[in-house]
Amino acid sequence: MRTPPVKIALYIGRGASHSWIWFVDTLRQAGITHIDFITDMNSLQADLLVVSGGDPFSLFSHVGSGGVDRMKHFIETGGTYVGICAGTYFALRFHETPYPWLNLVDSYISNFSLSPPRNLRMPHKYMVPYREGVVFHPVRDEVILKYKGGLLSAPLYGGPGIVTADAASLATYHEFSNNTTFLCEAEAASDVLLGKMAVVSKKWRNGRLLLFGPHFEHPYFPEANRELISLLSTVTPRGYSYDxxxxxxxxxxxxxxxxxxxxxVSNGRLAAFGLENYHWKIGEKIYDPERLAYFFETCFQLTRSLEHVPRLLGNYDLPERAQDIALQTRELGPDNTKAEELLESLKTLTADIYSLSFSAEDKK
Structure with missing residues (x-):
């Protein structure tokens, strides 16, 4: 009997931002579509557990200590944990009294400080409180990594600079580019990031952790996409079924x-573009209407691609759910709680439309 292909549990619940869409598209281009979209950690029947960008504080508030225990059990029994940006912070133990996250890689991160460098721009993106100090983000956008003896470009959107003794370094921050956005002085940013680890790997009991500071899955960086798929291809499928x-x-x-x-979906997209005067604080992150529009645009492109597919396998209630979400978007104002609930509904709608698309691809 043929062994089923690798199966991925991709976290899209509270605390996850929109970057999981990049991950799905990168996997899809590589022909990997056995993806379970999960909103909690209650059932991790997969070869890989992926936690991408977002807010680790909100993630823990949602999954709790029980969810963390199940994540640890998943890894110790042979699973591979892939953390990107927020998912990496969630796995690092970088403080003497850390929050009760995974904390499986003992480390020091270079962008934790009691007195960070002076911020130059984008103050809402610059720093997040952590214990008595802050985690700050010196740069955004493209950075150049030293990887496999060569250079590789990938974007950084808040990921850490890692200094650690118990994980193997796969990539380091090498230099900045003309496309790097500096949130503090360039000299200070260089001191904080350059030469520090950007990607690390650690074996833990019977499993493994792969932790990325930069977003190798970003759609504008195809070489980084290929290297991400290459790393994931080292995971041996354990025979999980996918239905x-x-x-x-x-x-x-x-x-x-x-x-x-x-x-x-189209109505919701138009409604999101009409919310340009609003911003919402959800957990420790600031969300703008562009994020909502990004989900709607993804849903729109997916549905359009299915117009000539003769058979689909989906949930009958998808149009009704899309209608409810579009109407909620039209009525959305400055209320952070309503914005968060809308965001969660929109994420699950997007995931279900991806699954709808996968059903068409499975029949090709």
Whole structure:
């Protein structure tokens, strides 16, 4: 019997930002579509657990100590944990009295400080309180890494500079580029990041952790995408089954169903663009209407790509859910709680439309 391909549990719940979409698209281009979109840590039946960008504080508030214990059990019994940006912070133990996250890699991070360098721009992106100090972000956008004896470009959006004694270094921050955005003075940013570890790997009991500071999955960095897939390809599948859930939708019913879904996704996209005067604080992060629009745009492009597919496997309620979300977006104001609830609904809608798309690809 043929061993099933690698199966991935991708966290999209509270604390996850939009960057998991980049990860899905990178996997999809490599032909990897056995993805479970999870909003908690209750059932980790997969070869890889991926926690990408976002807010580790919100992640822990949602999954709690029980979720952390299940994540540790997943790794110690042979699973591979992939952390990117926030997912990396969640796995690092970088303080003497850390918050009760995974804390499986003993480390020091170069961007934790009691007195960070003076901020030059984008103050809402610059720093986050942690214990008695702050985690600050010296630069954003493109950085140049030293990787496999050569140079590799990837974007940094808040990931750490890692100094550690119990994990293997796979890449270091080498230099900045003309596309780097400095949030503090360039000299200070160089002192903080250059020469520090950007990607590390650690074996822990029967499993492994792969931790990325930069976003190797970003769509504008195809070489980094290829290297990410190369690293993930070292994971041996353990035989997990993968079954898409939903009802078969075909013929005229499918045509009308998809038309309704696409219409409400498009309405939501337009409504999101009309919210330009609002920003919302969700956990420790500031979200703008662009983030909502990004999810709607992803859903729109996915639904459009399915117009000529004869058969789909999906949930009948997707158009109704898209309608509810579009109407909520129209009515959204400055309320942070309502914005958070809308964001969570939009993430699960996006994930379900990805699964709908995978059902079409499985039948090719």
């Amino acid at each position: 898409l859930q939903g009802q078969e939708i075909t013929g005229r019913e499918k045509k009308q169903w998809l038309k309704d879904l696409k219409r409400w």
